[in-house]
Amino acid sequence: MSVADAAPISRRAFLAGSAATGVVLLAGPADVRLAHGAVVRRYPFALGVASGDPLPHRVVLWTRLVRDPLDAGSMPRRPVAVEWELSRHPRFRGARRHGVVRALPRLAHSVHVDVGGLRPATDYWYRFRVGRHVSETGRTRTAPEHGASIQHLRLGVANCQDWQSGYWPAYTALADEDLDVVLHLGDYIYESDPASAYRDRLHTKPHRSGLNQLFTLADYRNRHALYKTDPALQAAHAAFPWVVTWDDHEVESNYANRVDADPHRPRRQGPVRFARERARAYQAYYEHMPIRVPYRVGSPNLRIYRRFDFGNLLRLNVLDTRQYRTPQPDGRGGGYGAEDAGRANTHGTLMGSGQERWLHAGLRSSPARWNVIAQQVMMSRLRFPTEPGQTQYVTNLDQWDGYAPARDRLLHFLASARVANPVVLAGDLHASCFSDVRLNFDDPTSQIVASEYLATSISSGFAPGDDAALKAANPTLNPHIRHFDGARRGYLRIDVNRQRVQVEQRSVDTIATRSSPVRTTAAFVTAAGSPGVVPA
Ligand code: FE
Ligand code: CA
Numbered sequence: 001m002s003v004a005d006a007a008p009i010s011r012r013a014f015l016a017g018s019a020a021t022g023v024v025l026l027a028g029p030a031d032v033r034l035a036h037g038a039v040v041r042r043y044p045f046a047l048g049v050a051s052g053d054p055l056p057h058r059v060v061l062w063t064r065l066v067r068d069p070l071d072a073g074s075m076p077r078r079p080v081a082v083e084w085e086l087s088r089h090p091r092f093r094g095a096r097r098h099g100v101v102r103a104l105p106r107l108a109h110s111v112h113v114d115v116g117g118l119r120p121a122t123d124y125w126y127r128f129r130v131g132r133h134v135s136e137t138g139r140t141r142t143a144p145e146h147g148a149s150i151q152h153l154r155l156g157v158a159n160c161q162d163w164q165s166g167y168w169p170a171y172t173a174l175a176d177e178d179l180d181v182v183l184h185l186g187d188y189i190y191e192s193d194p195a196s197a198y199r200d201r202l203h204t205k206p207h208r209s210g211l212n213q214l215f216t217l218a219d220y221r222n223r224h225a226l227y228k229t230d231p232a233l234q235a236a237h238a239a240f241p242w243v244v245t246w247d248d249h250e251v252e253s254n255y256a257n258r259v260d261a262d263p264h265r266p267r268r269q270g271p272v273r274f275a276r277e278r279a280r281a282y283q284a285y286y287e288h289m290p291i292r293v294p295y296r297v298g299s300p301n302l303r304i305y306r307r308f309d310f311g312n313l314l315r316l317n318v319l320d321t322r323q324y325r326t327p328q329p330d331g332r333g334g335g336y337g338a339e340d341a342g343r344a345n346t347h348g349t350l351m352g353s354g355q356e357r358w359l360h361a362g363l364r365s366s367p368a369r370w371n372v373i374a375q376q377v378m379m380s381r382l383r384f385p386t387e388p389g390q391t392q393y394v395t396n397l398d399q400w401d402g403y404a405p406a407r408d409r410l411l412h413f414l415a416s417a418r419v420a421n422p423v424v425l426a427g428d429l430h431a432s433c434f435s436d437v438r439l440n441f442d443d444p445t446s447q448i449v450a451s452e453y454l455a456t457s458i459s460s461g462f463a464p465g466d467d468a469a470l471k472a473a474n475p476t477l478n479p480h481i482r483h484f485d486g487a488r489r490g491y492l493r494i495d496v497n498r499q500r501v502q503v504e505q506r507s508v509d510t511i512a513t514r515s516s517p518v519r520t521t522a523a524f525v526t527a528a529g530s531p532g533v534v535p536a
Pocket of ligand 2: 187247248249428
């Protein structure tokens with residue numbers, strides 16, 4: 001059965017606010033015994049609620065039932081009836097939508113309710129119930145009607161949230177913004193073993209610790225669940241619909257398709273073994289995200305690249321540059337290597353041919369004023385300062401620099417197809433980096449074909465030495481980079497209208513505490529018809 005099939009199996013009233021209401025037991029298919037509410041004694045919504053993938057008339061609602069959040073095996077091995085409710089009123093007054101879905105043990109009792117029949121560009125509130133337990137209330141917002149001439153859209157962009165690096169005041173601040181949608185560009189979890197300066201920010205122990213790697217399905221589920229216990233992350237999920245994609249650490253560092261990029265034995269696995277690990281990681285990712293994708297239990301692959309339209313103002317192309325990529329050329333461990341290795345990677349691809357065709361088609365046919373390419377790794381060239389004895393520039397071959405011919409192909413396509421106002425979003429670097437995307441980065445006078453806004457991390461670190469070195473070297477080494485800041489953690493707030501996109505780097509003062517002031521530490525604009533990033 002399709003696990004995305006969340007058709008309501010009851011129309012029975014969900015009595016708002018009445019804790020006395022027992023679980024609604026239903027006449028489902030005869031072979032499915034829904035667990036009685038009594039088997040869920042403890043509050044099962046400790047991982048919060050979320051919504052995502054907003055369309056004009058649909059949105060996905062998510063939760064996952066847990067007993068012990070850090071023990072994926074602690075729930076009863078039976079389906080559990082979960083009621084959902086959705087309303088245009090924050091206290092669920094007036095007309096409501098509701099239904100019951102089954103949370104299945106083989107999907108870790110996660111639920112994905114794809115609610116249809118909604119009004120475009122409208123706020124909704126939602127919650128779940130099992131037995132006497134009622135979840136927190138989440139708020140979501142549908143996308144504008146297809147083709148609607150909308151004037152204004154606000155996005156948040158987050159990525160790279162290493163739990164062990166510190167706390168996430170950035171998410172507390174993000175939850176306080178007024179946004180239509182939040183994008184997450186990957187590194188939602190990290191796979192490393194427990195090691196943290198903060199005693200309450202230690203990773204859970206995987207099945208086989210000592211290898212900086214997760215292996216079993218329970219390992220991945222428990223790590224996702226650990227991250228989801230964070231109240232700031234829960235608040236940000238409950239505040240807005242999210243559109244998520246993954247990068248490498250949701251499986252393991254720098255992997256490429258079925259190639260385990262780990263340079264160290266015994267961590268490095270062959271393709272068959274690694275494919276199994278990847279499948280478990282993908283399953284846990286699906287189980288924990290408010291995402292509308294056709295997942296089948298046991299499938300080795302999961303197509304998550306997809307597209308969203310926000311009226312005729314903005315088309316959002318969400319890429320997956322991990323699952324289909326060819327291995328990094330000459331990458332050693334961290335992926336750093338000679339720039340020339342990336343230039344010579346003529347058969348390399350980050351997207352794979354199917355996704356590349358899909359992206360070109362979506363850009364060519366777009367009705368939108370702004371065409372956003374939301375993806376994981378930095379697209380613009382980033383040369384690192386050479387050290388004594390080095391005769392070649394060093395780049396991060398895990399980024400587009402390792403796949404320069406594929407990047408040339410995309411940039412020439414943007415130019416020749418006259419794609420309207422392309423804006424590239426990226427993460428992974430753990431620094432803010434805003435760039436003019438030039439057709440030829442070696443020629444500082446060549447045509448600017450797009451604008452790249454790379455968001456700093458929520459918490460993952462950037463070496464202070466590298467920050468100082470790049471700040472000093474960028475004007476000569478990477479003159480297309482107009483803003484670079486590796487010292488601050490935070491997110492991007494993007495305000496879009498028909499005339500311009502304005503991007504603010506929102507930075508917290510510290511991640512050593514759960515709360516911190518947040519400030520705008522950089523503001524840039526891209527004017528419609530004039531690609532490139534300019535100080536606001
Ligand atoms: Fe990261
Ligand atoms: Ca990454």
